[in-house]
Every structure is written in structure tokens, then in C-alpha cells.
Amino acid sequence: MLGGKTSFREELTMFFFYLLFALFPFSYPKKGGTLSPIGMKQRGFASWYAETGHLGKRFVKEHRFTAAHRTLPFGTYVEVQNLKNQKKVLVCIDDRGPFVRGRIIDLSKPAAEKLQMVDAGIVPVELKVVKYSSY
Secondary structure, three states: OOOOOOOHHHHHHHHHHHHHHHHHHHOOOOOOOOOOOOOOEEEEEEEEEOOOOHHHHHHHHOOOOEEEOOOOOOOOEEEEEEOOOOOEEEEEEEEOOOOOOOEEEEEEHHHHHHOOOOOOOEEEEEEEEEEOOOO
């Protein structure tokens, strides 16, 4: 109400309005993914990518154990276990993806070879966060 007294309800509404704007700058997601506790596990399906993938930039990963994950921060080390044969590999997250429903991780070809999943293409896996690194 302009130029007059305000009711308790109007004052309370304005208080929450100002509180919302005071807290807004602190309510944004962290850059680079979501930190998950060491030891966090996730189950789903893994696929692998060839050396010359998206925009031709993956060819440099030809001999590296790397992977793409949608939310884990870059530089996170993850142990990936193939649930069909129990083989394991340690990979470093350095890309985003996979963006295919049901898949939780995209592995480089060397990592897929270590898990013996190249011929299958897609296998059930369990991920375990092992360590974080400043990437």
C-alpha cells in the first residue's frame, strides 16, 4: 500500500521476497559436475567409443583409459567393473556423455578392451568413485 501502513501479511511477503533474492546468488550448481562421495557406486550400462568419435577429437585418447560421464567432475577416477565377467578397469572422467537412455558411462577403446566388452558393445557395469583430482 503506497503512502500508508502496511499489513503484517504484506510485510511478511516482502520479507520472503527479499530473502529469496538474498539467497539466489548462492543457489547455482557447481561447475564441472556433481561431487559424489568416495566409494559411491552406480549400476547401469556401459558403451565404448572409437578413436575418431565426436568432431574427431577423441583420437588423442587412443591409448588412454578415459571415460565420459554425465555428472561426475572431470578428473574423477572411477573403477568400472563388467558385471558379466567381473573384469575391472580404472578410468579418468574427461568428457561428458553418454547421452543415450540407460547408459551411464562411455569408455575409451583401451578401457573397453580391458573389460573384454568390445565385441558386445554394451555391457552391464558397476561404477565406483575412487578419487578426485584437480583436472
